[in-house]
Structure formats: C-alpha cells, structure tokens
Amino acid sequence: MASLDSVSLAILLGAILVMAGILSSLLALRFGAPLLLVFLFIGMLAGDSGPGGLSFSDVQNTYLVGSAALALILFDGGLKTRFQSIRTVLAPSMVLATLGVLLTALVTAPVARYALDLNWTEALLIGAVVASTDAAAVFLLVHAQGLRLRPRVGATLEAESGTNDPFAVFLTLMLVELISVGDSSVWHVVMEFLRESMLGGIVGVIGGRLVVVALNRVALPQGLHAPFVTTAALVIFGVAQIFHASGFLAVYLAGIIIGNHPTRAHSSVVTFLDAATWLAQIVMFVLLGLLVSPYRLMDSALPAVLVAFVLMLGARPLAVFLCLAPFPFNWREKLFIAWTGLRGAVAIFLASIPMLVGLSKAYLYFDVAFVVVIISLLLQGWTLAPAARRLHVALPRADRGPRRVELDLPGQLEQQLVGYAVRPTSLFLRRGLIPSWSKPTLVIRNEKILTPAEAEPIEAGDYLYLLAPPEKAEALDRFFVDMQPMASPDPHLLGDxxxxxxxxxxxxxxxxxxxxxxxxxxxxxxxxxxxxxxxxxxxxxxxxxxxxxxxxxxxxxxxxxxxxxxxxxxxxxxxxxxxxxxxxxxxxxxxxxxxxx
Structure with missing residues (x-):
C-alpha cells in the first residue's frame, strides 16, 4: 500500500505543479522570464539538498524531457514567425546564429580556462554551452513585457534566438565527442555541420508541408487539430534526430512553414501551443533544479560569476558588433541586441549532455551554466524593457489589444470570422476605417443579431464580426483598440x-x-x-x-x-x-x- 500512496502523492504534487504553472502565466505577463526562476528554485528545494529531500539523478529522462520541451518551444516560435517580417534580416540573423555563437564561445573560453583550471577543449565546451541565446526567454520577455521593438531589431532577435540553438547543440556535441574520443579534424566538424543542417532543413520543410496538407484535407474531430500539430512537431523532431540531422532546426522550419500557410484551426493551435510550451518550460526548470546541488555550487560559484559577466559584458557584445558590422544597424540597435542575449534553460539543457555521456567534470559544466542562467535572467531579464527605451529601440505601444474572437468556417480556408467589441474611441468607430481585405458580416446589439445594414450606424458597445484571412486577423486589433483622446491635432502623434x-x-x-x-x-x-x-x-x-x-x-x-x-x-x-x-x-x-x- 505504501507504493500506491507514493504514486497518489506523486499525482497530487504533479497536479499542483501544473495548476501553479497555469496560474503563474498571469504573473508572467508582469514579471516575464525571471518568474521561471521560481520553478528552478522549487526544484532545488525539493531536491536532496533541500527540505524536500528528494534524491534525483536521472539525467537521461531530464535530457529526454528537455529535448521535447525545447523542440516545442522552437516550433511555437516558428509558428508565430511571419516570413515576411524576417526575410529582410535573414542574413544578419544567420551570421549571429552561427558565427556569433562561435565567437562568443571563443571569447568566453580563455576566462573559463584560467578561472576554472580547465584545458582548452574543456574551456571551449563551457563557452559553447553558454554561447547561444534562449529562444524561450527571448520570446517570453519581449511579449510579456509589452515591448514593441523596431521591426528590424525585433525580427533579428526572433530569427537569431530561434536558429542559434541548433548550432549551439551541434558545437556542444562536437566538443563532447572530441573530449570523449580525443581525435577529430576541422574537415570532419565542417562536414558534420553541413550534413546536419541540410538534412534538418529537408526534414523540416517536408514535415511542415505534410502537416499543412494533413490539417486541410483530413477531417479531424473538433478539438483534435491542436494536439495533432503538437504531436506532429515531436514526430518531425524525432525523425530528424534518427537520421542524425538537426531536429531543432527541423521543428523551427516546420513551424515557420505551417504558420505561413492557411490551415484549419490556426488560432486554436497557437493557443494550445502557448499553454504547452509554458508548461514544458516549467517542467524543464523543475527537473533541472532537482539536478542542482547548492553545496556543490559553492566550489565553482565565484569563477562561474566571472564567466557570466565576461559573457554578458564582453563576449556577447563583441560578437554582435563584429557580426553586424556589414549590416545597416546603428550602435544603439547593436547594443540592445547584445544586451538581449539572454541565457535560459537551453544552456542548462546543453550542460546536461556531458553528464549524460559521463564526462569527467560533467557537474562543473552544469553548475557553471546554472549560475550563468540565474545571473542572465535576473540582470538582463529585468532590465530589458528599460534598456529598450533608453536606447530608443522600443516604439510607443498602445494598451494591450482588444479581446479577439476567431471562428473557423467549414468548407474553406481563406476566410475566418473575427469578432470584436466596438470601443467608444476606437479607430474604427471614430474614423470609419476598416481594411479592404475584411468584410463586416454581422453585429450583435443588446443580444440581437443584426446585419451591418440593419445595425447602421455601428455604436459603441456593439459586437462586430468580420470575415478576414486567418493570417491577417491579428492586424485587425489596431482598429478596435481605444485611441487616446486629443483636443486638437498633435504634431507628435504617432500617426494612424x-x-x-x-x-x-x-x-x-x-x-x-x-x-x-x-x-x-x-x-x-x-x-x-x-x-x-x-x-x-x-x-x-x-x-x-x-x-x-x-x-x-x-x-x-x-x-x-x-x-x-x-x-x-x-x-x-x-x-x-x-x-x-x-x-x-x-x-x-x-x-x-x-x-x-
């Protein structure tokens, strides 16, 4: 019976954790990524060095959960990325995601070598583990803190953070192999990188297109579209990994392809994945916290803090300024991109790879990555919005958009029904502006359903439903948010x-x-x-x-x-x-x- 009680207790604690994660999403809108550190500390408190006393050393399952969580996070990021918005910054983003990661690792390595008494290969592995920005942290912070960045800066950050993880994973695996086997060549590394990138790209493109076809042609029961897409993302990741391709690159590209094609139930898929990725991050941080030993951290805390500050204040800025030198970014934009190189769960996840293969000093890599992540999220995470405003890369942002209702229409994919409450000082009501690609279809007033002609003129408090292409539905928000009242035309007005x-x-x-x-x-x-x-x-x-x-x-x-x-x-x-x-x-x-x- 004791074993049954332990199972019941595990279910109870797991359910409480999930419920806490759901409720914490409300706080995340205000506090952003640092809130995830709470779950990291929960894992530490529950571990064998904390009051919980739970002995946990299952690195293999942690790596498994971390891989699935990171795959979903990257897929969700790709799903929300509009190719039109990033195609103009593909070149600088790709340079940052590859050469930038390599330069960051190379600049960090000498500090790690002398501060932690490592050889050059081990020091370079420390640099590779902490070199990439964390897509989850960047995506979450930019949206949670309500930042409206300049288009070029925002698109560059999203594209870089979504594509540098595959290169960081590749670099970490190559260095782990070099330390384990003790022999490798530059030619072998280059060929492996090209093979993994090309195969990952092929799997991602084919997988994304197959998911689009399946969504639009297979008559799935209502409510199963989102779980199907989520599962498909993990299938694409698994297929790529089996063929020794970059699974992380594959899921990111698949997400971009699916997100940029008209599909059924697009809004419900995005909503479901938002929840799934948030819970995946929470589980990932708790498991990583369970692997941390506060007593072990004391031995490497000071050198790890030194590595963190050199990384944030030296290696990352140097890599950004060098990589973006050929591109038309001004110094303020470069400085902000450098400061937004947040480290998150990806760094701790990469640090678990040496533990998984049993390298000597494996726990040292993990502990250093843990300290770097905490300092990065606390220092960079909470100063991201002030830095954006001080460097003038944050554009003025209106209040959060109105609540939008999206309904799929059976039998076609080109249009969906989008509904809004008409606000008294909205652009639509004050100016009569409405996009040419949208069509008012029905109005709800005092619980009565009216045609637009019957409801003319539209009044504040009405609910207006319009037909609009799914990929443009979000663009309608601008017309239904309240405008600031003005007694006379203001020359400093943002403009329509x-x-x-x-x-x-x-x-x-x-x-x-x-x-x-x-x-x-x-x-x-x-x-x-x-x-x-x-x-x-x-x-x-x-x-x-x-x-x-x-x-x-x-x-x-x-x-x-x-x-x-x-x-x-x-x-x-x-x-x-x-x-x-x-x-x-x-x-x-x-x-x-x-x-x-």
Whole structure:
C-alpha cells in the first residue's frame, strides 16, 4: 500500500505543479522570464539538498524531457514567425546564429580556462554551452513585457534566438565527442555541420508541408487539430534526430512553414501551443533544479560569476558588433541586441549532455551554466524593457489589444470570422476605417443579431464580426483598440500607421491612393524629409503628402527612420469624398505590411 500512496502523492504534487504553472502565466505577463526562476528554485528545494529531500539523478529522462520541451518551444516560435517580417534580416540573423555563437564561445573560453583550471577543449565546451541565446526567454520577455521593438531589431532577435540553438547543440556535441574520443579534424566538424543542417532543413520543410496538407484535407474531430500539430512537431523532431540531422532546426522550419500557410484551426493551435510550451518550460526548470546541488555550487560559484559577466559584458557584445558590422544597424540597435542575449534553460539543457555521456567534470559544466542562467535572467531579464527605451529601440505601444474572437468556417480556408467589441474611441468607430481585405458580416446589439445594414450606424458597445484571412486577423486589433483622446491635432502623434523611413513614396502612393510627383516616387520617406526641411529633422516634424501628413517619429544619426502616417483628423480639411473613400479602402492595406512594427 505504501507504493500506491507514493504514486497518489506523486499525482497530487504533479497536479499542483501544473495548476501553479497555469496560474503563474498571469504573473508572467508582469514579471516575464525571471518568474521561471521560481520553478528552478522549487526544484532545488525539493531536491536532496533541500527540505524536500528528494534524491534525483536521472539525467537521461531530464535530457529526454528537455529535448521535447525545447523542440516545442522552437516550433511555437516558428509558428508565430511571419516570413515576411524576417526575410529582410535573414542574413544578419544567420551570421549571429552561427558565427556569433562561435565567437562568443571563443571569447568566453580563455576566462573559463584560467578561472576554472580547465584545458582548452574543456574551456571551449563551457563557452559553447553558454554561447547561444534562449529562444524561450527571448520570446517570453519581449511579449510579456509589452515591448514593441523596431521591426528590424525585433525580427533579428526572433530569427537569431530561434536558429542559434541548433548550432549551439551541434558545437556542444562536437566538443563532447572530441573530449570523449580525443581525435577529430576541422574537415570532419565542417562536414558534420553541413550534413546536419541540410538534412534538418529537408526534414523540416517536408514535415511542415505534410502537416499543412494533413490539417486541410483530413477531417479531424473538433478539438483534435491542436494536439495533432503538437504531436506532429515531436514526430518531425524525432525523425530528424534518427537520421542524425538537426531536429531543432527541423521543428523551427516546420513551424515557420505551417504558420505561413492557411490551415484549419490556426488560432486554436497557437493557443494550445502557448499553454504547452509554458508548461514544458516549467517542467524543464523543475527537473533541472532537482539536478542542482547548492553545496556543490559553492566550489565553482565565484569563477562561474566571472564567466557570466565576461559573457554578458564582453563576449556577447563583441560578437554582435563584429557580426553586424556589414549590416545597416546603428550602435544603439547593436547594443540592445547584445544586451538581449539572454541565457535560459537551453544552456542548462546543453550542460546536461556531458553528464549524460559521463564526462569527467560533467557537474562543473552544469553548475557553471546554472549560475550563468540565474545571473542572465535576473540582470538582463529585468532590465530589458528599460534598456529598450533608453536606447530608443522600443516604439510607443498602445494598451494591450482588444479581446479577439476567431471562428473557423467549414468548407474553406481563406476566410475566418473575427469578432470584436466596438470601443467608444476606437479607430474604427471614430474614423470609419476598416481594411479592404475584411468584410463586416454581422453585429450583435443588446443580444440581437443584426446585419451591418440593419445595425447602421455601428455604436459603441456593439459586437462586430468580420470575415478576414486567418493570417491577417491579428492586424485587425489596431482598429478596435481605444485611441487616446486629443483636443486638437498633435504634431507628435504617432500617426494612424507606422512605417519605416526607408519606404518609398511610390509605395505609399500605391497603398494610400495619394498623388506624388513621378520623379520623386523613388525617394524614401527619410529622403523626403531631408529634401523638404531646411534644417535637420527632429522628432515630431511634419510634412504634408497630398491628403495625409507624415510625422517624424524617430530620428537616428540625423535621419528619420520611423514615420507615422496621419490621416485627416475630425475638423481638419479633408480630401473630396471620393478620395476619402479611396483612403478608407486602401489605408489598411498598409497595416498588413507594418502590423509587425
């Protein structure tokens, strides 16, 4: 009976842990990634060195759980990544994800060698274990802290953090093999890297396309789409690993492919994976905490702290500035990207590999990684939002978006029903703006269902349902969030939409239906400010462009790099009705291009 009681106790404790994880998601919106450290300490307290007294040394199962959790985290990150938003930063992101990881490891290795009394190969393994940024920590912090980063910076961070884990895993495995076998060559390492990358890419692309086909053609019962996709992600990871390919690269690419194709139940899949990845991180941190011995940590704590500070303040910034030197990033953007190199569960997960294969000093790698992660999440994690604002890479952000209801329509994949509560000062109600690719379908008022014609005019408090493409549904949020009240037009107003200063006048003319001189169509918005202002542009400077107003929203090195597009305010002179109709129809086309900003 004692064994049955122990099973019941395990079920009870596991259920309490899961419930705590679900409730902690509310706190995560405020505190971000450092909240995960709570579960790391829970694992430590439950371990044999804490009050719990639980003896746990199952590295194999920890590695198994960690692999599955990391695969789901990367898949979820890929699923939310819009290829349109990252394709312009693929080159710098790939350089950071490969050369950047290698440079970080190489710069960290000498410090680890002399501080921890290791040989060069062992020191380089320490560098490789802590060299990559953690996708889960970066994704969680950026969203949880409500940061709205400049498009180029945000896209670079997401693409880098999603793709550098495979290279870090590869580098760690190669060094573990070198320490174990004692013989290897540069040619062997290069060929292994190319083989794993190519095979991982092939498996990911094929697997992602097969999942898209299965989702759209197989009539699964309602509610099974999300578990099917989650399981499929793990199948893709497992197949890639069996063929000695990069399973982590495969699931990330599969997520990008699935997320960028129209599929059934897309919103429910994303919601389910959000919950699954959050719980996976919690389980991962608890298990890793169980493996930590506070008494053992004391022997390497001070050298590990030195490694952590050299990594954050020296190795990562140097790697970022060197890797991004050929690309048009200013020093503020580079500095922020360097500071956002958070270390998370991935580093501790990689440190468990030497323990799994039984290397000497295996626990030393694990303990150093543990200290580095704690310092990184505490120091970098809690200062991420202030750093973004101080370095001017965080754009102004409105209140969190309105609650959005998404319903799939049987029989087709191109449209879904998206519903919102109409707020009193929303852009939709105040200006009548609505994207041309969306179509109002029904209105609920006082518990009655009306057609848009019957409900005309739409009133505050109504619930409006629109048909919209699934991949663009999130872009509708902008039109249903409350706008800040203004007594008169404010020259510092963000504008109805925000675009890059490198957007051409020709593109603006095509999207908004305004007239520009054909000879000036190739000018960028930044060039337009330089040409028409008799002094260096300042934040808030305005220039008219036919029926709209351009607002200089952000200045960098004397150039306008973010421009607000302001449509006519109430009481301002408006273009003729026919032109205003064109503006209202075409204005939101820009949002699909800039929604990621």
């Amino acid at each position: 939409f925000l675009v890059s200063g490198e957007t051409s006048l020709g593109d603006i003319a095509q999207i908004y239906g305004v007239s520009v001189d054909p000879a000036a169509a190739e000018l960028t918005l930044a060039d337009y400010f330089d040409v028409h202002l008799d002094r260096a542009p300042k934040e808030g400077a305005t220039l008219p462009l036919d029926a709209i107003v351009l607002v200089a929203r952000n200045i960098s090195q004397g150039r306008v790099n973010a421009v607000g597009l302001r449509l006519p305010q109430d009481g301002e002179e408006r273009p003729p009705p026919s032109r205003m109709g064109t503006l209202k129809q075409k204005a939101a086309k820009a949002w699909s291009a800039v929604a990621g900003t």
